[in-house]
Amino acid sequence: MADALRTLAGRLDEAFAQTDLAGRLRLLREALAGPIVFTTSFGIEDQALTHAIRSQDLDVEFATLDTGRMFPETYDVWARTEEKYQLRIKAFYPDADALQDLVADQGVNGFYYGLDMRKACCDVRKVEPLGRALAGAQGWIAGLRSDQSGHRAGLCFVEYDAARGLIKASPLLDFSRGQIAAFCATNEVPVSTLHERGFLSIGCAPCTRAIEPGEPERAGRWWWESEDRKECGLHVGADGRLRRAKELANS
Template identity: 75%
Template structure:
């Protein structure tokens, strides 16, 4: 199976630019055998993908990583999204013993005091649960945009994820935030109330703040770190 999956990024990357969002998702579902998992963090990009997937009634599983430190507004949107689209979004939680060990070692907010400490927290609360969410899947849909960061600007629409042995697809890669916001407004897609209060990129509450005037979109994530370090590891290859 993995040898076949390695060949799929070529046709996906060749055909995606000519297709609409819904057409991209349909094409992906038609060409990836087996399970496809869409991981949502309930950002505006993920809400657009949720709408498109449900509108086409595609056989794609919904999953989210509940780190235990999300904003109340995110949980509220989670509930509203399930109600509107008639879908149950499966939650994957961090291992309780791993969280206990993490906080015993670094304290409840130890991630503020060093990059390694922050990455350790992301590892327990995000990376390990993601591995469970994607276990046995052949495809993974993520709501990444190329203009979000320098790292993401170099990503293709689709790639074979060697570490996870699946196809990773980013159907919104060439969309602007404005285009996604228009899509959500036109289709009455529910979005996080925090967006209107200056939180454009939303993660865990302790690691997210509203943007200051003139700041780039992801400046509010892990704002105490340098710009070139702002990835939690979900979308960085193991070799990096």
């Protein structure tokens, strides 16, 4: 099964490069017989994907990871999105016991004081719930863009995620932020008011700030850490690194 999915991912990766956003999503749905899960964090990329999926009435499950530390504006976009597109987005929350133990161990804001502590928080609040959100899925849609950071340049449109045993697709990989913003404006897609206040990449409230002119988009995430560490664990391999296209081709 793994070899078949790896081969399919390669074919879809090539096909994605030749078609538009709507076509990419249709290709993915047609290629996979099993469930496809789209995980949204309600940023502008995910909002564009929500519109593209719902406007075609594709059979895709919607999920979000509610960490318990999200901005009020994120919950507002969540509600507006469900109303506009007439859907329910399934929420996955941190395991209560694991979260209780985390806070008891490191304090409520312990993530500010060390990389290991921050990663432990992300593991409890995001990575473990993601595993439950993707359980049983054959496909995973994510809102990654290659120009969001240097670490995401060179990623594949579609890859086989060996750790989770599924195909992961990033249909917006070659889009610019300007293109996505124009798409959302044209289609009257609900977007977070945080974006217009300089919050370009939105995560948990304590770990997200507005960026300054000239800073990269993800500079506002975990701003107290060095640039080579700014991933929460959702989109990395077992070694903690994002996997590039060349690595995937040779795996």
